[in-house]
Amino acid sequence: MLKIAVVGASGRMGQSILRLAKSMGNVAVVGALVRPGSPAEDKEVPDWPHICYTSDRGAGLAEAEVVLDFAAASDEIGLVRHCVDYGLPLLVGTTGLEASTRQVLEQAAKKIPVLIAPNTSKGVNILLELVHRAAAALDEDYDIEILEAHHGRKNDAPSGTALRLGEEAAEARHKRLDAVSVHHRKGQTGPRRGGDIGFSVVRGGDIAGEHTVYLAGPGERLELTHRASSRDTFAHGALDAARWLAGRRAGLYEMRDVLGF
Ligand SMILES: NC(=O)C1=CN([C@@H]2O[C@H](COP(=O)(O)OP(=O)(O)OC[C@H]3O[C@@H](n4cnc5c(N)ncnc54)[C@H](OP(=O)(O)O)[C@@H]3O)[C@@H](O)[C@H]2O)C=CC1
Numbered sequence: 702m703l704k705i706a707v708v709g710a711s712g713r714m715g716q717s718i719l720r721l722a723k724s725m726g727n728v729a730v731v732g733a734l735v736r737p738g739s740p741a742e743d744k745e746v747p748d749w750p751h752i753c754y755t756s757d758r759g760a761g762l763a764e765a766e767v768v769l770d771f772a773a774a775s776d777e778i779g780l781v782r783h784c785v786d787y788g789l790p791l792l793v794g795t796t797g798l799e800a801s802t803r804q805v806l807e808q809a810a811k812k813i814p815v816l817i818a819p820n821t822s823k824g825v826n827i828l829l830e831l832v833h834r835a836a837a838a839l840d841e842d843y844d845i846e847i848l849e850a851h852h853g854r855k856n857d858a859p860s861g862t863a864l865r866l867g868e869e870a871a872e873a874r875h876k877r878l879d880a881v882s883v884h885h886r887k888g889q890t891g892p893r894r895g896g897d898i899g900f901s902v903v904r905g906g907d908i909a910g911e912h913t914v915y916l917a918g919p920g921e922r923l924e925l926t927h928r929a930s931s932r933d934t935f936a937h938g939a940l941d942a943a944r945w946l947a948g949r950r951a952g953l954y955e956m957r958d959v960l961g962f
C-alpha cells in the first residue's frame with residue numbers, strides 16, 4: 702500500500718485525488734494539507750475518516766512516502782525544502798510556478814526525486830511528442846499558435862500545459878521559448894513575426910482543460926488537439942506517477958519518464 706500526502710487537498714484536484722485514491726484500494730492517504738486558515742482545517746477528510754485536513758506541514762507529511770502537490774503555487778519553496786529535509790519524493794502538479802521556484806526544484810532534484818508534471822494525462826504527454834515532431838518537420842513557414850481553454854476558476858494563464866507545449870515546439874526548432882513567445886496582441890500589432898509562438902487563452906464555465914496547437918502554413922493548417930472531459934483523468938495520472946516515483950533515486954523527472962516514452 703503506497704502512503705501519499707496531498708498538498709492542496711481541499712482544492713478541485715486535491716478532492717479528485719482523495720476520492721480516486723479511495724476507490725483504487727492500493728493507495729492510502731496519510732496526509733491532507735490545506736492553506737493555513739483554510740475553512741477545511743481540522744475537519745475530517747471525506748472517504749478518509751481517520752485523517753483531518755491540516756496546515757501543519759510536519760504533521761501532514763510525517764507518514765507519507767510520496768507527496769503530491771496541487772496547491773496553486775502558494776508556498777512552493779517551503780514545501781520543497783521540507784521534502785528535501787525529510788527525503789520525500791515530490792510530484793509537482795501545480796502550475797504557474799515562478800522561474801526561481803523552478804530553479805529551487807532543480808536543486809532539490811539532486812537530493813530527492815522530483816517529478817514536474819503540469820499535466821498528468823496520458824493524452825497530453827503524447828501530444829507533446831506529436832508537437833515536437835510536427836514543429837521539427839515543418840519549417841518556420843508554418844506558424845505555431847497555441848490555444849488553451851479552462852474553467853473560470855483557474856488562477857494562472859497561459860496554462861502550464863500550454864507553456865510546456867510551447868517549450869516543446871521551440872526546442873524542436875532550436876529556439877528558446879522566451880525569445881519567440883507572444884502573449885499579447887491588441888491594436889496595431891503589425892504583421893506576425895516568422896518563428897513566433899503565440900498563446901491564446903479562453904476561461905469559462907467548467908472546461909476541464911483543452912489545448913490546441915496550430916501549425917498554420919501556406920495552403921494548409923495542422924491542428925493538434927487534446928480535450929480532457931474530466932479532472933479524474935489528471936488524478937489517475939497523478940496516482941500512477943506517485944506509484945512510479947516511490948523509491949526512485951534522486952533526479953528531475955517528467956511524465957514521459959513515467960509513461961516510458
Ligand atoms: N498536473 C495536472 O495534471 C494538473 C494541474 N493542475 C494544477 O493544480 C493546481 C491546483 O488546481 P485546482 O485544484 O484546480 O485549484 P484549487 O484552487 O481548486 O486548489 C488549490 C488548493 O490549494 C490550497 N492551498 C493554497 N495554498 C496552500 C498551501 N500553502 N498549502 C496547502 N494548500 C494550499 C487552496 O486553498 P484555498 O482555496 O483555501 O486557498 C486550494 O484548496 C493549479 O496550479 C492547476 O493548474 C490542475 C489540474 C491538473
Ligand SMILES: O=C(O)C1=N[C@H](C(=O)O)C[C@H](O)C1
Pocket residue numbers: 796819820851852855856859860861862863909910911
Ligand atoms: O487548472 C487546471 O484546471 C488545469 N491546469 C493544468 C495546466 O495549467 O496546464 C492542467 C490541466 O489543463 C488543468
